[in-house]
Amino acid sequence: MNPARVCDRADLSAAGALFRGLADPTRLAILRNLASGEARVVDLTGILGLAQSTVSGHLACLRDCGLVTARPEGRQMFYALAQPELLDLLAAAQRLLATTGQQISLCPNYGTPDC
Incomplete structure (x- = not known):
């Protein structure tokens, strides 16, 4: 097995975990709101x-x-984005979605069912 491929799989595993963390629409809505501040x-x-x-x-x-x-x-907790790069990632996702149109929504594995 090529050692470079093992490293790539580890990198992809971390990326997969990141995208699973971002996979929920509620978490995305929270992040979008935190983009404007605490x-x-x-x-x-x-x-x-x-x-x-x-x-x-x-x-x-x-x-x-x-x-x-x-x-x-005090008794309150203020939440904020930890990484400004997250805004770049979300903007890139919006651009990708704009170019794919409804294809993502129609995906049989992850899209939104019509019924």
């Missing part, structure tokens, strides 16, 4: 119309992935 859980629940426990769970996932930071201030 927010508290209560801010995000109001914007997204989701339960506090749902938003908190997704923020914990994003923190575990190193994509979001938390800054305590």
Whole structure:
């Protein structure tokens, strides 16, 4: 086996983990909102119309992935994007989606079912 291929698989495994972390629409919505600045859980629940426990769970996932930071201030916690490069990745994804049209949505494995 080619040693370079083993290294590539390790790199791809980390990339796969990153994309699994970004795979949930709620986490993407949270990240999109944090792109405009810090927010508290209560801010995000109001914007997204989701339960506090749902938003908190997704923020914990994003923190575990190193994509979001938390800054305590008194009894509140302010969340922010940890890596500005994430904005570039999300913008690139939007450009890709714009070029593929509905193909991604129609994907039999990951698309949205019509029924």
